[in-house]
Amino acid sequence: MISNTVKPVRGRPKTLDRDHVLDVAMDSYWKDNIGNLSLNEICRRSGVSKPGLYREFSNEDGLMKAVLIRYQEQVLEPVQQMLNSDVPFREALDNLISFATSVNCHDESPNGCLFIKMRESRVHLGKETQAQIDFLEKQGLVFFKKWVERSKTKGEFSVDMSSEFVATYIDAQLSNASTQLARGVAPETVKKILLVAFSVLE
């Protein structure tokens, strides 16, 4: 948050609100089809001129990467912190299910996890965005793995599976839930499926 407080000594004062643009862009990518969502549309929605957007984010790739970083900070990090706390495994798993199936938006529109959504269309995004996706994926898997390992040492997890695989399995099931929510499947149904899929972990 240091970026917006530094003011240049001379020149026309900046009016572009970086955070506002990122909010609008994040919301847009989240709700609409990423591939069909143009920069023009984001400019329209955020009330920013196209050159202004390019000056701030270089190009579409830069904007998407910035959106992903913001998403990590605002949405993913709290979940990871929850996993890092001393919540018992089963309870943390339930929290995870709640996170994954919570309808996070005030209005209608599709839901799901923006990161997973972008990961699914990874190949068609820019290089910077791809790298950020890969980074978040790797980081997420490491988090899951460490969490499982900690739970094993605490004796809360005794299924005979490698922590690595369990992390992959959880990631897969959460991805599935996100995809289904985005498709419009009822959250209760998604929740039921997650419960059954995770029932093998105890």
Place this chain on the structure above:
Amino acid sequence: MISNTVKPVRGRPKTLDRDHVLDVAMDSYWKDNIGNLSLNEICRRSGVSKPGLYREFSNEDGLMKAVLIRYQEQVLEPVQQMLNSDVPFREALDNLISFATSVNCHDESPNGCLFIKMRESRVHLGKETQAQIDFLEKQGLVFFKKWVERSKTKGEFSVDMSSEFVATYIDAQLSNASTQLARGVAPETVKKILLVAFSVLE
């Protein structure tokens, strides 16, 4: 397959090979991002002029619907027939896993199920295609449900879940597998995940 044998009495003879266009289109939609794949590109790949394609399929929506129907006939139907046979539940489930994780293409490129891929981007497709997707989805769920019910009466399936939910669960897991394959996850990993996810069904 009657469509191509009827020959008009007069006029310039037809040279457009409908099946060839459908093959190319199916392959293209399967491997590439559907949203980024233009009719121009399909014309280029199939060696057909654009008006030719429009004469045959009316528009993009018509082509996609035709592709979906072809996919159902060529890929989905054999699977459903397998489920309709008297194969024991567990064996049929294993077959299903094999189907879902088989790398079906000669060359590199992404894999997965085209139907599931199109279902995921349903909202952005044409009306006819949407209707076809809905039809195939409903039909698939009915198939799964009947299969589970038959297995229950045969005593091969004794888990306490409604056949309806089991059908939904299986559909969800297969969708997940398809999405992962399309994303480039190793088929063996996908297979492992499916095995674990389906282990609750026995």
Place this chain on the structure above:
DNA sequence: AAATTAAAATACCGAGTGGTACAAAATGAT
């Protein structure tokens, strides 16, 4: 041979894309 019929492809349409050149505007420094 002429007329009819149908399918062929070229060449175009308006709209939208990601991206940029450029001049007006707004400030501080001289």
Place this chain on the structure above:
DNA sequence: ATCATTTTGTACCACTCGGTATTTTAATTT
């Protein structure tokens, strides 16, 4: 007041999209 500096937005670029009007070509019928 003028200059230097920075941000602003208009207006444009080449390109691609889905879709079509139009003319040419190849066959049968008369």
